[in-house]
Amino acid sequence: MTRDDAASAAVQWALIGKEPHGWGYEVLECSDGLFQREDFAEMNQRYSPGTPEELPQVTVARAASGENAHLTLAIEEESTTRDAGGRDVVVTRLYAVPYARLAARAVSYEALYRACAPLALPVPGRATPVIGLPAPDVSPFVGRIDDTVVQTAALLLTGAPVQIVGAGGLPLDERLRFLDTVAAMLPYGIRTKFSASTWTSSTAQHQIRLSFTRHPRDSAHTVEWGRPAAIPQQAELARAYRQLISQYHDAELLELMAAETAERGFRPPDLRDLLAVLRRGKGQLQLPAALPAPGTSTAALLLECADALDGTGDLEDATARLAQATSGVPGDADPHHWEIISGRRMLAPRAGIPAKRLRPLYKLLVPLACGRHIRIGQVKTIEAVAGGLHQPLLDALYELRAQAEAEAQLYLGQRIGGGVLRNVLNGLGDAVLVEVALRTEDWTTADTVHQALVRRGSSGQGAELAGALRRGAFLAPVFARFLDTSPPDQRSRLAELLRAAYGKGPLGRSEAEEALSGRPDLVTPALLGAVLALYDGPDARDVLVDGYLTPLLANAGLGEDTGPRILARIAPPPPAPAPPEPATMPQWVPGTPPPPVPQKPPPRPRGGIVSRARRRLPGGGPRPDEGGAQQNGPPPEPRFSDTAGILILFGVIVIVIVVYLVLLVLPQFASP
């Protein structure tokens, strides 16, 4: 059971700058954790505020999502370093803190800045230092909410970026505080989709939602500092928001927003949901809930419940009072509460008490034990402490599944079985399932996922499934872990998943490469075997080099000098020059443009980058380089007779056009 101190969080970090004689910006050093060098490089570039004018500047953004969601803070500063061309080097300190920790205490951006700024980088040993998180407190924001803040917050709800101009003289602290206040006016959870900067270059092609800048750009809403203007008529959600918040006291609104920690973004459904929260919030606050008698702590109420379970006192009554005391958003797990729950064996089966009395109590106890997220490890601890997942406990856990991580949901589904498991599986996307399998310590869970994915493949849900499987190396490491004694077993399971992703029949060349290049570092011999067994093209060796070895080496971090050199050595030769035209081609009329040459296969794409680029191809049309069939099957018969006719006709037309153009141009040369 996790019992970390809720008032602290581990910080991952990266230091971005230039090597002493380098030219380009790069991640110089970074912590060793969930995020790796490339992740930091990407965060740094995705939320780059552009070429800075003055330093320091602060940019807040986000990284990853779901359980891995983090908020990031980048501090750009001057340095004494010069690059190879003698240019000043800007150093960026990038920090990433788990969202869940920050959300639990509604930590403000400014507090995050105060906590991270003193952390000097690099931290020796690539360690992740721990920062203290202040207790939740909205009071600093009360009184900072003026019309500019309100207008800015409302404009953000249009989904378009917002820029603040005319605040050039404002110090960094105050600009950051302003951004922070605007964010505090919106549900805390939007921070998982939010980014803001104390300064962006007005000509930068940046992705930052809210920032101070010098000149307004066309692509964003503009707020003039201290001169709030109207919200555009058509921005209905924004107007509704402003209308609704006018009914709230500042502190009331800020607290309501701080408690809305579920991840959300700026899409219309998210925004409608926000309006609903604001409406509901007002309704609730008008009828204050009856609070438990003052002085009755959750711990005391827990003890009452424990007594009632043991036969002294009214269980129903005690449960109701506990429910009131803990109503609302689940808080953090408190080790003291857990001591009572486990010490008094509150989750153990009680023969004399009907399930319908136990279930409501368990639904309160589990969040007290686990906090707002129920993790698989916690479910197992509960199982051990309770002496098994007996029916009312299982039911309660299942009813709380919305708060449970995917693997915990699967585990519960397996325990209940039948339709429930199917239900759970239906609720989980391919990528999530793949991730669960990669992480799980249970073979049953991994096996369940495997079977589910194979089923999905046979019911024809190809492309997304293929992507998810590729990014998880088709679960190769999972099978290697659990079926280590039986490589043939591994191979046949992998073959099943390859078919699920790419359909029956042999693999095409690019499919084979794709299958290996998604996560070359996770590829196992069994996966190599399975792919090569299914691939029946001629150049299996190239598949291995382009699909596996090249991306493997490219991602191996072999150093910026050595890496590319090694890659160049195994790179395929550049594509051959256009083949001579087949002798059967009809002659084209001289003086006309040559007839279209039959499309030759394009330069061979390499590695995972390309497959990503492919995913971005617009439309769902046939992907031109999915050359499996083309390359393996016989080429289509060219229909020369038709083509020749068309070409001659085309030639004649072109000649007519050329003659016309010559006539058109001649007089010009004649004129002086």
Added chain:
Amino acid sequence: MQPTGRVKENPGMEPERGAPPAEHNIAMWGPPGSGKTTFLAALTIAMNRRQDGWKVVGANGPSTDALIKLTASLATQRRFPAATRGTERYRWYLIGAARERRRSLLRRRAPEDVRIGLDLLDPSGELFNQEHSGYAGAHGELIDNLVNSRGIVFLFDPVREFEDGDAFDYLHGVLSQLAHRMLDSPEFAGGRLPHYLAVCVTKFDEIRVLETAEKLRLVTSDVADPLGFPKVEPEDAQELFRTLCEVSATGNAEMVHNTLAQYFRPERVRYFVTSAIGFYVDPLIGAYDRDDYQNLLPEAESSRAVRIRGTVHPINVVEPLLWLGQSLAADRRGRSAR
């Protein structure tokens, strides 16, 4: 102001819409430090020195401001612009002196286009190298930008290539992805990209570059040039480029030349030998001095920082952009006439 209620997530957040339509997207391409930003910064000065009526003006507030700042940095402060972070985008117009309309026998000719809109992308060079740019996000955006552009200014810095020899690393990955993305486009005919490509050898004012050109006997001087600057004739520029590729530190640059030839249509590629700052002109002599032409000075004794020594006389800075702008304008006219 943007219409409200736009919901697209990040990638859709940017493109600046609502711009006048007649702009040609041109992207700068080259490793960090190859001279992209300085090249753009020299444009106003270069136009100004030509005295042929062409000038450059900003198309919107931010771009005008950037133009002023970049120009001032070179001309007044004599300092090179700061290293670019992220991707900067400048929208400028090249405006030429109006030309008379002529009539032809068969048809009234459309008025000459004297205003060329440039939508210039100046990415920080590391984006071109996958090893340095995170895989997805920013890199993907760069490819998007290139797909949408039709003109490319490809900067080849011979000095850097001589020392680091990594120009190829900044070329082939992005180029093959660009080709891959354009496979479906009808413009991708014959396996070649539709882009116009201005290959610019930069820093011609550097000793090592000029000397190489001299050794190859490619340097001439133009009697009509009052400054008497050494010069490489346009038809020899490709030769110089190829030779400079051959002396690269890793030998990979040879592939740069070949790769460009593979991917772009020969009639859409032109070579230029350029310098953003030009040779030093002693105010007393008022012309090029072959014994003292270096226009760079170290900022201070021990410092690596450099500043510009004298006045700035850009070489072949206007020409590539004008050629690209005019080719693209002609292309567009051709297309709309069809």
